[in-house]
Amino acid sequence: MIHQENISEKKMFQGLCFMVNDKMCICVRDKELMCRIDPEKVELELEKGNSREMIHNGKMMKGYIFVDEGGYRNPKDFKRLIDLCLEFNKMAKATKKKKNAQ
Secondary structure: OOOOOOEEEEEEOOEEEEEEOOEEEEEEEOOEEEEEOOHHHHHHHHHOOOEEEEEEOOEEEEEEEEEOHHHOOOHHHHHHHHHHHHHHHOOOOOOOOOOOOO
16 A cells, blocks of 8 residues: 555646656556656666657657556556656655746
């Protein structure tokens, strides 16, 4: 069980994202998870298989990976991914909110 406060849901990236402390943490999209993790740990996760780098508008997004079903089917793997996301969330910077045009 994961105990976390200040969680909200937001539709983003063609899926449902879970925001923790107003920062994107993890998203569910089709049968993949989009995980925001420490950029220093991305390569290690890619080596495990079942994941790929996130490319958005032709650019590789640093610290974001997509994980397919094989990478989170096992409850231990799922919890490990959630823990990686929550661990980085503590260090991650929140995206600046856009000002409304007046």
